[in-house]
Each structure stands twice: as structure tokens, then as C-alpha cells.
Amino acid sequence: MAKKMVQLIFPQKLIKRPVIYTMALKHHVVPNLRRAKVTETVGEVVLELDGTKEDLEKGIRYLIRQGINVQPVVGDVIE
Secondary structure, eight states: OEEEEEEEEEOGGGTTSOHHHHHHHHHTOEEEEEEEEEOSSOEEEEEEEEEOHHHHHHHHHHHHHHTOEEEEOTTOOOO
16 A cells, blocks of 8 residues: 655636545545645645555546646655
8 A cells, every 4th residue: 555645726616526535436545634725716635645556646647637736745755
């Protein structure tokens, strides 16, 4: 199993959609919410993701395809 810490920045059109939940189900990734700030125009979330390295990569690609800006958190360590 691997872990990855990422920051997600959601555009306004995706704020109310369950994209993290959908990513978790589709790609067998367990998200752990570390921090979130949501306004009417933007959503920012810091997540710790657990799963196989392959599943984490697929899950992150899914988020990017949905239009979410995904950035690694400084000091991130993959086990």
C-alpha cells in the first residue's frame, strides 16, 4: 500500500459534485480529508490518499480529467 498527500482545487462547476467519492469507488482509493475550504466560487481540499501505487495514479488522473487542479503537498512521501 502507498500513501500520497495532494491538494485539490475545484472549479466552481465541480464544487457540488461527489468527485472524491466517485474516484474512491472507481479506483479503490481511500481518501482521508485533512483540510478543506469551500466558497461559492472555489473549493480547496487537502487529502491523504491510500491505495496501491497504480490505483493512486489512476485516481489522480481521474480527478485531473474531471477538471480538478491536483498538486502534491510539499513533503509528500510515497511508501
